Amino acid sequence: MEDAGTAPGALTARAAGLVACTQCGRVHPLGTPQCRRCGSDLASRDDTSLQRVWAWLFAGMIAYVPANLSPMLLTSTFGRTRENTIIGGVFELFDHGSYGVALVIFLASVVVPIGKFIAIAYLALSVRSRGLARGHARQRLYEVVEFIGRWSMIDVFVVAILSALVQLDFIATVKPGVAAASFALSVAFTMLSAQAFDPRLIWDSYEVEET
Amino acid sequence: MTGPEPAPLDVSPARPSVWRNLSFVWLVPILALALSLGLAWRSLADRGELIEITFANASGVTPGETELKYRDVVVGTVETVTFTDDLEKVLVRARVDKKVAPYLDTDTEFWVVRPQVTTRGVSGLSTVLSGVYIEGSWDKEVVGEPLVQFAGRDNPPLVLPGREGTRITLVATDGSLITEGAPVFFHGIEVGRLERPRLTVSSDAIVVDAFIQAPHDRRLNSATRFWDTSGFNVSISGAGLSVDFDSLSSLLAGGIAFDNVFEGGKPVSPGHVFSVYEDEASAKKSLLEEPKGAVVEVAAEFGETLSGLEPGADVRYGGIRVGQVTSIVAVVDDTSDGPGVRLMANLAIEPERLGLPAGSGPRETLDFLESATGRGLRARLATKNLFSAALIVELAEVPDAAQATFRRDATPLPVLPSVKSDLPDFTATAEGVLERINALPIEELLDQAIRTLGSIEAIATAEGTKAAPDAVVALLDDTRALVNDEATKALPGELRAAIADLRAVVSELREGGAVASLNETAASAREAAGSVAKATEGLPDLAARLEELVTRAGRLISAYGDRSDFNDETLAALREVRNAARSVSQLARAIERNPNSILMGR
Numbered sequence: 044m045e046d047a048g049t050a051p052g053a054l055t056a057r058a059a060g061l062v063a064c065t066q067c068g069r070v071h072p073l074g075t076p077q078c079r080r081c082g083s084d085l086a087s088r089d090d091t092s093l094q095r096v097w098a099w100l101f102a103g104m105i106a107y108v109p110a111n112l113s114p115m116l117l118t119s120t121f122g123r124t125r126e127n128t129i130i131g132g133v134f135e136l137f138d139h140g141s142y143g144v145a146l147v148i149f150l151a152s153v154v155v156p157i158g159k160f161i162a163i164a165y166l167a168l169s170v171r172s173r174g175l176a177r178g179h180a181r182q183r184l185y186e187v188v189e190f191i192g193r194w195s196m197i198d199v200f201v202v203a204i205l206s207a208l209v210q211l212d213f214i215a216t217v218k219p220g221v222a223a224a225s226f227a228l229s230v231a232f233t234m235l236s237a238q239a240f241d242p243r244l245i246w247d248s249y250e251v252e253e254t
Numbered sequence: 255m256t257g258p259e260p261a262p263l264d265v266s267p268a269r270p271s272v273w274r275n276l277s278f279v280w281l282v283p284i285l286a287l288a289l290s291l292g293l294a295w296r297s298l299a300d301r302g303e304l305i306e307i308t309f310a311n312a313s314g315v316t317p318g319e320t321e322l323k324y325r326d327v328v329v330g331t332v333e334t335v336t337f338t339d340d341l342e343k344v345l346v347r348a349r350v351d352k353k354v355a356p357y358l359d360t361d362t363e364f365w366v367v368r369p370q371v372t373t374r375g376v377s378g379l380s381t382v383l384s385g386v387y388i389e390g391s392w393d394k395e396v397v398g399e400p401l402v403q404f405a406g407r408d409n410p411p412l413v414l415p416g417r418e419g420t421r422i423t424l425v426a427t428d429g430s431l432i433t434e435g436a437p438v439f440f441h442g443i444e445v446g447r448l449e450r451p452r453l454t455v456s457s458d459a460i461v462v463d464a465f466i467q468a469p470h471d472r473r474l475n476s477a478t479r480f481w482d483t484s485g486f487n488v489s490i491s492g493a494g495l496s497v498d499f500d501s502l503s504s505l506l507a508g509g510i511a512f513d514n515v516f517e518g519g520k521p522v523s524p525g526h527v528f529s530v531y532e533d534e535a536s537a538k539k540s541l542l543e544e545p546k547g548a549v550v551e552v553a554a555e556f557g558e559t560l561s562g563l564e565p566g567a568d569v570r571y572g573g574i575r576v577g578q579v580t581s582i583v584a585v586v587d588d589t590s591d592g593p594g595v596r597l598m599a600n601l602a603i604e605p606e607r608l609g610l611p612a613g614s615g616p617r618e619t620l621d622f623l624e625s626a627t628g629r630g631l632r633a634r635l636a637t638k639n640l641f642s643a644a645l646i647v648e649l650a651e652v653p654d655a656a657q658a659t660f661r662r663d664a665t666p667l668p669v670l671p672s673v674k675s676d677l678p679d680f681t682a683t684a685e686g687v688l689e690r691i692n693a694l695p696i697e698e699l700l701d702q703a704i705r706t707l708g709s710i711e712a713i714a715t716a717e718g719t720k721a722a723p724d725a726v727v728a729l730l731d732d733t734r735a736l737v738n739d740e741a742t743k744a745l746p747g748e749l750r751a752a753i754a755d756l757r758a759v760v761s762e763l764r765e766g767g768a769v770a771s772l773n774e775t776a777a778s779a780r781e782a783a784g785s786v787a788k789a790t791e792g793l794p795d796l797a798a799r800l801e802e803l804v805t806r807a808g809r810l811i812s813a814y815g816d817r818s819d820f821n822d823e824t825l826a827a828l829r830e831v832r833n834a835a836r837s838v839s840q841l842a843r844a845i846e847r848n849p850n851s852i853l854m855g856r
Contacts, residue, residue: 094277101283105290121383123319221293232282239279 055246062087092241096167099236104160106229114220116202121214128222129153129198151197152226159195159233162188163240170244181245185237192234199227302330303355305348307364307388309406312344314386315366321387322348323367329354332388346406348388358400362392365407372435377410409434412447418468419446422522424480424510426451426460426530432482432508438464439483439511445470448510464510473512477519480512480530481537513537549577549602550619553667554633554647558674560597562645563635569601570636571649577603579647599647600667601633620662623670626651627660633672732803755781797842800835804828 056063061070062085064078071078075085114126127135129152136145162184169181202223209217314320315335322330330350338345350358367389369378381387391411412435413419426432438446446466454461466474488497510530515538531537560582569577580600587594603623605614610622623631632655636648649670658671 091277091279095279098277098279098283102286105283105286109290109293123385125319228286232286 057087088241088243088247092239092244093167093170095239096163096236099232099239100160100163100167103156103229103232103236106225106232107156107160108225110222110225110229113222113225115198115222115226116205117216117218117220119216119218126220129226148198148201151195155191155195156229156233159188159192159237163233163236166240166245170247178245182242185240185242185245188237189234192230192237195230195233196227199223199230300352302349302351303358303400303402304333305330305350305355305358305401306403307346307348307406308338308343308404309346309364309366310343310408312346312366314368314381315344315346315388316385320385322350322364322390323387324354324390324392326389329390346388350390354392356396356400357392357394358390358402358404359392359395359397360401361397362390362401362404363407363411364388364390364404365410367410412449413465417465418471419465420468420471420474420524421463421465422474423525423527424448424462424464424530425454425527426462426482427458428460428482432460432462432510432530436508436510438466438480439509440470440473440513442511443470445473473514474526475514475519475521477514477516478512478522478528479515479537480510480528481534482530482532483509483511483534549604550616551580551600551602551667552620552623552670553598553600553664554670554672556597556599556633556635556672558635560599560635560645562637563599563647564644567644568638568646569603569649570646571608574607576607576649577601598669599633601647601670620660620668623668624660624662627658627671630655631670632658633670635672635675729803729806732806736799736803797835797839800831800838804832804835 056070057073060073062073062075063070064081064083064085066083067078067081069078069080071085073087077083078085111129113128115129115132116125116127118125118127129148133145133149133153136142136148166181166185166188202217202219205217206219209215309315312335315332317332317334320332321328322332330348332346332348334345334347336345336347337343365388366386367378367381368386369382370376388406389410413421432448432451434448434450436448437444438448446464449463449465451460451462453459488495490496511534512528513534563579563582565579565581567579568575569579578601580602583598583600585596585598587596603619605619605622608619608622610618626649630651630653631649632652634648634650634652635645638644638646650673652673655671655673660671661669
């Protein structure tokens, strides 16, 4: 109605006594336990969604701490071993003048994960207190978070490829550090967190307003 | 509409219990948290002890990279490199493994391993690529509380703690050939190394610690002598030239060798002080110069002056050092002529050097001396060597010595009888020789020689002397040429023949007087005059040559000077020659003008 986010008087599935399958899109009467087409569990609203979002989010945040404190790469060239944390590597690249690469790594490893933490937390919070932003914007935010999540793995890929390729014994050896695993876990947890979020919750607050 | 409606039910769903709806997913962050905290705690607990090492120079030590190694195994990493508060030293903070931390006690040493090229070889080559590292060394004993502050060494220690061996101290007089790290050889095998040489407090000797590795340190005992093997030895003997050096390393860096110079030395404790001898020969000779055991003191009484004899002087028996003079005392005696002074030298005799069995005490020694005195053993003063005024005491067997006894019970020491030495004689002889040498008329001889040489030199350098030989030779040549000339030779013969012809004509004229023969005579006279004219044709030439000869001779003579007899005679001869030439030319002119003058006799 007043809120431009929803079509005035639009009928929601729940109001119509229906539940849609989130996997294949088929609608069933409320109370149907499983989708008759694809067999996935049906729920009009996922009650545990927010719980799972928060749980995965916290797990991701916890994993993110060692990912930044411990070394990401163990590089040994001619017997000299260097350990680089993510931020340390960014600064080093910056010092060497590789601004582009430094920027990419900084975005993928620092800005994006932290942005995701903030975005997911915001989405989860905004479900409770309505009107923080328009529904469409929040829906868009959710989609972006889901899409961009996988790109955070770029750092992990780099480490994985380097440590697989650069095994020249004494001359140069690259080994993944503890941070690589932590970082991968952090990204995975955050992705799970984003996936656990039920976007239908974004719109529920508007319905409450309507009724 | 119809029927009463039930009161609207105020249905509120039962408030779901937070716990019942709690998702299992929450386990994930809890697990993650536990794991993270666990990891953090473990890494913190395993972090190791922070120690501080100060270095004078920490070149190449990089925080976070440089490793701390023990026996080439990494046991820690450098965390920070800063300065001490006064900027005097570099302060390196490093974490060492908890396992080794307790062993870091007072004997711990740290040094920075860098590539090093020394005469002993190349070390630390791996650090060229990998960068320096800090090597630590400590023994396996835990003594007291572990320390956290250490002073790093500038150089690697020569002996790593925990190595078996014995540390001894060597004293040398010359440190120029002793360098730090120089090898110590035993029969040519390297068994140890020298540490840094240092001066004694009085600066009159070099002290250097040496470490002899086990098991070779068992060879060390009181019979051990050390000597310097640095450099090389060149000796020329009947066998030819021999160059001798121990090893290339000892040639460059110096070295010390040792050996046991006699059997049965007593064991020494670590830190024993040995002296370093110049070479092997003097090391082995030292056996005769150091007291070997207990000494027996006796006194020797001398009736003559002891000037030149000093405490410490040798006591020799059969040329071998058997002891030394300990002191010289004067003893006042009451004799029948009043108090008299006797000079006594106290001698410390080493029984073993006298040839007595090892362990002989004073009793056996005195027994020996007593019996030897009976055979004629006497103390006698002798010069140490030909060129020294220093005296030594000689125990010599003098067969024809005056009867004397070994006063064994004299106080304070037993007294050996002495004989007068033959020192003054020698001195007198030497003086006589010197006086005779002095008396030689060397100076006059030299003066004469100098004068002779001077006159010879004056003659040799005079201008005339140099010119004379050439001129004389030229003159002789000319003279010989003139004499040998055919014309000169022929001239007298022709003249004589012509004159004979004329004489014959004249005599014919005088005798006969016949006119008839006049024509014939005139013809012959003409003929004769012709031949005379012919003969005289060479005369001007001859005269000119004689003239020339005379001028040259005159020049020569004037150059030669006009004093000597030779000159006068030569001048006289020349004058004659000139007169002869003049006569010849006059004759020639006369014959030209008037050939008949020869016939008519003027």
